[in-house]
Amino acid sequence: MSATKDVRVVVGVDFGTTFSGFSVGHIRRPKDVETYMKWSNIYERSDFFAPLGRLTRANSHKIPTVLVYDKDFKVVQWGNSAADCVEDYGSSLSSDDYCVVECFKLCLSDTCPTARKPLLPDGLSYRKAITDFLKEMQKKVETHIKSRWGSATDIGKHVLFVFTLPVEWNHKAKDIMTRCAVDAGLVQKGMENAMFISEPEAAAVYCHELMDQYDLTEGSTFMIVDGGGGTVDITTRKLLTDKQLGEVAQSMGNYCGSTSVDDEFINQVAERLGITRDRMAELRKIHARRFMYLIQNFFCPIKFNFNERSEYVNNRISMRAYDFLKAEASAEKKALLEPLNWLFEFTYDDIKTMFEPSIQAIIDLIRKQLKASSDRCSAMFLVGGYSQSPYLMERVKQTFGYEVDIIASPINPIAAIQRGATLYGLSIEDDHESDLFGFSKTVKTRVLNYSYGTNIEIPFAKDDPPERKTERNTIIKFSILARRGDSVRPNQTFSEVYYPSNARQTKMSVNIYASRDYDPEYVDDEGVSLIREWIIDLPDKHLGKDRPIELSLTFGNYETKVNAKNPRTNTECSVTFKCFEFGV
Ligand SMILES: Nc1ncnc2c1ncn2[C@@H]1O[C@H](COP(=O)(O)OP(=O)(O)OP(=O)(O)O)[C@@H](O)[C@H]1O
Ligand SMILES: [Mg+2]
Numbered sequence: 001m002s003a004t005k006d007v008r009v010v011v012g013v014d015f016g017t018t019f020s021g022f023s024v025g026h027i028r029r030p031k032d033v034e035t036y037m038k039w040s041n042i043y044e045r046s047d048f049f050a051p052l053g054r055l056t057r058a059n060s061h062k063i064p065t066v067l068v069y070d071k072d073f074k075v076v077q078w079g080n081s082a083a084d085c086v087e088d089y090g091s092s093l094s095s096d097d098y099c100v101v102e103c104f105k106l107c108l109s110d111t112c113p114t115a116r117k118p119l120l121p122d123g124l125s126y127r128k129a130i131t132d133f134l135k136e137m138q139k140k141v142e143t144h145i146k147s148r149w150g151s152a153t154d155i156g157k158h159v160l161f162v163f164t165l166p167v168e169w170n171h172k173a174k175d176i177m178t179r180c181a182v183d184a185g186l187v188q189k190g191m192e193n194a195m196f197i198s199e200p201e202a203a204a205v206y207c208h209e210l211m212d213q214y215d216l217t218e219g220s221t222f223m224i225v226d227g228g229g230g231t232v233d234i235t236t237r238k239l240l241t242d243k244q245l246g247e248v249a250q251s252m253g254n255y256c257g258s259t260s261v262d263d264e265f266i267n268q269v270a271e272r273l274g275i276t277r278d279r280m281a282e283l284r285k286i287h288a289r290r291f292m293y294l295i296q297n298f299f300c301p302i303k304f305n306f307n308e309r310s311e312y313v314n315n316r317i318s319m320r321a322y323d324f325l326k327a328e329a330s331a332e333k334k335a336l337l338e339p340l341n342w343l344f345e346f347t348y349d350d351i352k353t354m355f356e357p358s359i360q361a362i363i364d365l366i367r368k369q370l371k372a373s374s375d376r377c378s379a380m381f382l383v384g385g386y387s388q389s390p391y392l393m394e395r396v397k398q399t400f401g402y403e404v405d406i407i408a409s410p411i412n413p414i415a416a417i418q419r420g421a422t423l424y425g426l427s428i429e430d431d432h433e434s435d436l437f438g439f440s441k442t443v444k445t446r447v448l449n450y451s452y453g454t455n456i457e458i459p460f461a462k463d464d465p466p467e468r469k470t471e472r473n474t475i476i477k478f479s480i481l482a483r484r485g486d487s488v489r490p491n492q493t494f495s496e497v498y499y500p501s502n503a504r505q506t507k508m509s510v511n512i513y514a515s516r517d518y519d520p521e522y523v524d525d526e527g528v529s530l531i532r533e534w535i536i537d538l539p540d541k542h543l544g545k546d547r548p549i550e551l552s553l554t555f556g557n558y559e560t561k562v563n564a565k566n567p568r569t570n571t572e573c574s575v576t577f578k579c580f581e582f583g584v
Pocket of ligand 1: 014015016017018019020062105199227228229230231232257258259300303304305383384385386387388389390414
């Protein structure tokens, strides 16, 4: 975000794996956030027949993150209308000239297991899909802002966009998402009018506004479990003085969102047909629409209502009409299924098995998060679409009810992320004189997601690995300036003093690296990324090795700054980079 920007309106964008939405607010009324709900089911392009859509989804907080493309990869439907095409076999879009894509957000992540990512049609990149989807959102955002504030708000000048991403996602995901948002015309080049926060942090800011409903007071600690379609993200926050929030443990997440239960359902179908998982993934790519139909119309109603008392609910589906799956079935399974008329029955235990990996992963995450915080957790808030699962709520209460007093899903749990992102943007200090200028007035501390440091050359020790010994009898190591897990305040500085390894050197390499490790040892370790190459001058050769350099890292509001000070010459120089910890 630009330091000179005159922000009047904030748009919080929740670009979700399965559903997306946005909320708006004005800085003059910072608590008054509106969730956009006027999603139309009719696609604006008149040259394609648009299905009427399902009334049940009209006026919802979010729309499906789904696109329908024609053969030239032009978008012909998006959102509700795109999802409805999947269901409406009478629609002109059900021919094979069109392809439906979904879950493409997961492709942004390096760490997402391949099996969880969608296989997109050949010739379509996930970046194009994201850009195309954001382009459609942009039109809605623009129309809505114009309708609310007219000429009093210029989108280019007065609007701040706050985007959210899962906690575990790295700078690369953020950079790609930024490029897509710029290409979509949603934000300006250089992100002048945009910033990112993590999804559970946005949800925490939303829940923070509701604390009085739960009688939580200063000093209380609460946990957010954001159960989405793709990921489940968890954070723990403490209510500080002056209505501020502190982060008390490292936020964490996993790819165990609600669609992982859908994937388990597909795995069971594959198993019953004797089709391998890899082949099923291929088939899912080719027949995306039909798989979506199977999941949305058959499995989701079962999934949504499933609970400990579903034992006697009979779930049957005939696979007779699924010729493309029947054709792939193994001979043995065919012989077994043909007399049964291809009727599949899913028992209570079958469904429970589909939920189990996801539920276990969520329980593990919560357990880890409780362990990571030294404070007692007074409340746990489940938000996101998956939080509506009665089964998930039951299992969480069974497991943690004895140690956490309040376990609840607050009002509007699905809109928690977009509303929280908007509230966060509205809480940014705009007084240039304030120390907090550009920082949120609500979020006071964050826990670092990465370790940051530089490369140091030090004398080789006898226990060091011999293959790392340089010609100068030294070794190059990762020296940590700020460690993952450290709690950071706005503008907080971390520093270290370094000396030249060679008495005659006139330059010193102080590249900046980041790593997800708590204690990265070498700068070429797996997972270490180079953020900024940097070589500084080292004058006064006559002083030999006695030439200290004070290197400091400051988490600022718009960027992270690294400063190198030479106390001998009293000179300093600095570089900056954008990171996900504070600021943009
Ligand atoms: N009652 C329910 N039981 C289980 N899952 C549910 C229920 N209601 C909604 N869901 C699931 O919640 C998901 C949508 O939630 P949400 O909008 O929070 O996800 P998202 O933001 O798209 O995903 P992510 O945050 O992972 O990117 C869908 O996968 C949907 O199937
Ligand atoms: Mg989400």
